[in-house]
Structure formats: C-alpha cells, structure tokens
Amino acid sequence: TMTAFHFLDQILYVEDVPIRDIVAQVGTPVYIYSAQQILENFHQFDQAFQSIPHLTCYAVKANSNLSLLALLAQAGAGVDIGSGGELYRALKAGIAPEKITYSGVGKTEQELVEALQAGVQRINIESSQEFELICKIARELNTPVYLSPRINPDIDAQTHPYIVTGLKENKFGMSVEQARTLCRHARECSGVHITGVSMHIGSQMTLLAPLIEATEVLASFIQELRQDGFQIETIDLGGGLGIRYHQETAPTPEEYGSALLPILQPLRCRVIVEPGRAIVGNAGILVMKVLYTKQNASKYFTIVDAAMTDCIRPALYHAYHEVLPVHQTHDASVPMVTADIVGQVCESADFFGKNRQLPQPQPGDLLALFTAGAYGFSMASHYNSRPNAAEVLVHKGDFRIVRQRETYADLIRGEDIHLL
Numbered sequence: 001t002m003t004a005f006h007f008l009d010q011i012l013y014v015e016d017v018p019i020r021d022i023v024a025q026v027g028t029p030v031y032i033y034s035a036q037q038i039l040e041n042f043h044q045f046d047q048a049f050q051s052i053p054h055l056t057c058y059a060v061k062a063n064s065n066l067s068l069l070a071l072l073a074q075a076g077a078g079v080d081i082g083s084g085g086e087l088y089r090a091l092k093a094g095i096a097p098e099k100i101t102y103s104g105v106g107k108t109e110q111e112l113v114e115a116l117q118a119g120v121q122r123i124n125i126e127s128s129q130e131f132e133l134i135c136k137i138a139r140e141l142n143t144p145v146y147l148s149p150r151i152n153p154d155i156d157a158q159t160h161p162y163i164v165t166g167l168k169e170n171k172f173g174m175s176v177e178q179a180r181t182l183c184r185h186a187r188e189c190s191g192v193h194i195t196g197v198s199m200h201i202g203s204q205m206t207l208l209a210p211l212i213e214a215t216e217v218l219a220s221f222i223q224e225l226r227q228d229g230f231q232i233e234t235i236d237l238g239g240g241l242g243i244r245y246h247q248e249t250a251p252t253p254e255e256y257g258s259a260l261l262p263i264l265q266p267l268r269c270r271v272i273v274e275p276g277r278a279i280v281g282n283a284g285i286l287v288m289k290v291l292y293t294k295q296n297a298s299k300y301f302t303i304v305d306a307a308m309t310d311c312i313r314p315a316l317y318h319a320y321h322e323v324l325p326v327h328q329t330h331d332a333s334v335p336m337v338t339a340d341i342v343g344q345v346c347e348s349a350d351f352f353g354k355n356r357q358l359p360q361p362q363p364g365d366l367l368a369l370f371t372a373g374a375y376g377f378s379m380a381s382h383y384n385s386r387p388n389a390a391e392v393l394v395h396k397g398d399f400r401i402v403r404q405r406e407t408y409a410d411l412i413r414g415e416d417i418h419l420l
C-alpha cells in the first residue's frame with residue numbers, strides 16, 4: 001500500500017518534502033513523521049466504527065510526542081494512557097480528560113489520584129487489590145469513579161510471545177470469574193461504578209479470529225452483568241490491530257470493524273478502541289547515516305549512526321523493518337552486497353537488519369528504516385550515553401522539529417557529583 005513515504009526519481013520523499021532537505025537541517029539520526037498519514041490512518045480507523053457510538057482512544061505508548069497527540073486531539077481522538085507520565089503528556093497536548101482511558105496492570109496510588117483529579121472517567125482495572133485502592137481513593141477524594149474490569153479471556157492472539165497479553169499465564173487482567181466477584185463487591189463501595197468491560201489481548205495481530213472470540217466473551221459477560229442489574233455502557237476492545245512491516249498481511253481497520261460490529265451492535269454500548277501501531281506505525285521512518293562499511297571473514301557490515309537505543313524492535317523482538325537507501329542509484333557499477341545493518345552500541349543485538357541486499361553503501365549515505373512510527377522513539381533509551389534522536393513532523397509541504405535532538409547536558413540532568 002502507498003504511504004506518505006515514496007520514491008520519486010530514486011529520491012525518497014515524505015509527502016512533498018525530500019528527506020535530504022530535512023536531514024540537511026536537522027542531521028541524523030532523525031525520526032520523521034507524516035501528519036497526513038497519521039490523520040488518514042486515524043480517520044480510516046474511526047470510520048470503521050461510524051455506525052455505532054464509539055471513541056477511538058489512540059494508545060499513547062506507541063508514540064507519545066506532544067505534537068502527534070495534539071494533531072490527533074484536533075482530529076477528535078481520545079487517548080489510552082498507561083502511566084502518570086502519559087497522562088501528563090495527554091493533558092499537555094490538549095486531550096480532554098473525558099476522552100482519556102487509563103489502562104495498565106500496575107497503576108500507583110499517586111497515578112490514580114492524578115487521573116481522578118484530572119477528571120479521567122474510564123479506568124480499566126486489572127486486580128482486586130487495585131480495586132480496593134480505588135475505592136479508598138474515591139472515598140477520600142469524594143469523586144465518583146467509573147471502572148471497567150479488564151478481562152483476560154485466555155485466548156491466544158497468535159503474535160510474538162512478548163506482545164501476547166490475553167493468555168491466562170500473562171500478567172494482564174482477570175478471568176471472567178474474578179471479574180464477576182469484583183463487580184458484586186463493587187456494589188458495597190459507594191461512589192464506585194462498574195460501567196464497562198475491557199480487554200487488550202495482544203499487539204501486531206494479523207488474525208481477526210482471536211479478537212472476535214474475545215469480543216464474544218466480553219459481550220456475554222456484559223449481558224450477564226446487565227441481568228444482575230449493572231448499567232454497562234462501554235465495551236473497550238483494546239488495541240492490537242497489526243500492520244504490514246514486510247510480507248505479512250494485516251486486516252484493514254474496515255475489515256476489523258466489520259468483523260466485530262455484528263457482535264457489538266446488539267449490545268448498544270459505546271465502543272472504545274485503543275489502536276496505537278495502526279495509527280502511527282507506517283507514518284514514521286528513522287533516517288540514519290552510514291559511518292563505515294567493513295567485511296569480517298565472509299560477512300559484510302554497514303555501520304550506521306543510529307542504534308538499538310533509537311529503535312529497539314529488531315533487537316527485542318527480531319522485528320523486521322525495511323531498510324532502504326534514501327537515494328537509490330542508477331549506477332550499474334555499484335555492486336549489490338548482502339550486509340548486516342548495525343548500530344553504534346556495544347551489543348551484538350544492536351542491529352536494524354540482517355543479511356540485507358542493498359547497493360554497496362558508502363560512508364555518508366543515508367538509510368531509512370521504514371514503519372518506525374510506532375514503538376520506535378517511545379522505546380528509546382540512553383544506553384552508552386547516547387542522546388535521543390530529533391523528531392520531525394511533516395505536514396502540507398512544511399516540516400517542524402517537534403522534539404529537539406538531545407544534548408550531552410540533557411544526559412546528566414538531575415545528576416550531582418557527591419563524594420561522601
């Protein structure tokens with residue numbers, strides 16, 4: 001499928017802007033995002049549920065840049081947050097508190113207080129101890145709270161084991177049985193209302209069957225709760241829709257919606273969806289510069305000025321991301337090589353691609369790591385004391401730095417030298 005990133009006369013563009021123009025001004029490594037692509041993805045997703053009351057709550061963890069959040073807020077999105085820090089960002093970016101959904105297995109008391117004080121109205125709850133704590137906070141703050149137990153339906157999302165979250169051996173959510181007990185208990189807790197049911201069974205899902213099955217589990221639990229007298233108003237399906245990185249085929253948002261609507265419609269609930277990757281994944285690239293090439297024994301290496309600290313997905317999940325030269329060559333005298341594209345960090349897991357066929361790169365050449373908009377910058381670290389990359393947002397033929405490249409001074413902020 002076409003994205004906002006495209007080659008024209010062998011030169012890579014984002015929307016109407018040549019990548020090299022951005023690099024000339026901002027340097028490398030740099031994350032580049034297309035606003036147009038983000039908006040298109042969001043509208044596609046949102047439209048898939050247009051026939052029923054719904055709110056698309058973009059999952060902030062996929063990419064939490066303030067400008068991206070503000071762009072999505074302007075388009076009408078809500079957000080799914082997973083921490084106090086994400087709440088802080090969402091509020092800074094202008095997301096209305098009533099459009100925020102709070103998920104996560106380990107919310108602290110302080111984080112819960114912050115969320116309730118900010119006016120967050122949907123909290124997905126993952127354990128009975130968390131529930132007790134929320135009851136206590138609700139009493140102390142004298143605020144009503146609206147909760148949706150997160151159901152772990154014990155259904156295999158059939159994705160990478162690190163991002164499967166809906167099996168009973170995973171730490172997430174609770175069984176229907178446990179949720180039933182919790183809901184009955186909630187009746188005795190004044191100010192605390194069970195108004196929804198939620199789930200999130202995995203990420204980068206390319207099959208709809210597990211999602212359909214899990215949604216059916218939630219639907220029948222909702223019917224049961226209603227028979228018990230609970231006023232259930234929302235069903236939160238979580239996120240998890242996969243995208244195409246390489247050769248996989250993922251359902252479109254429309255196919256995803258169509259598959260679930262028949263289960264959702266009769267419930268007359270407001271539907272919450274929490275897509276992250278499907279909104280920003282294909283809307284971002286990481287551009288890096290070739291530093292060196294070398295050959296060890298029988299293997300070629302291309303060493304770039306980025307690293308696993310900028311994008312950990314290949315190292316952590318063996319994720320495949322396309323890597324292509326920003327400027328393709330017409331020159332037939334440039335030989336093709338099969339090389340590992342590796343980063344600057346002292347770890348053998350620090351690679352972007354293994355055994356990739358590409359025209360022999362030269363020092364100074366630019367390479368683009370594609371489909372890097374989701375879980376790229378948001379998972380960056382400072383290992384090897386590497387300042388984080390700059391982030392650029394492109395829109396309508398123009399671009400802005402939306403996060404400055406970090407400096408060495410940023411790296412030591414908050415540190416003091418004490419010799420006791």
Ligand code: LLP
Nearest residue numbers: 059103200203204239240274275276277375
């Ligand atoms: N809602 C909840 C409660 C979540 O935990 C997540 C992601 C989402 C929504 C959004 O899921 P998405 O639509 O993006 O699949 N770092 C991994 C992905 C971890 C996903 C964690 N939870 C990766 O790079 O593949």
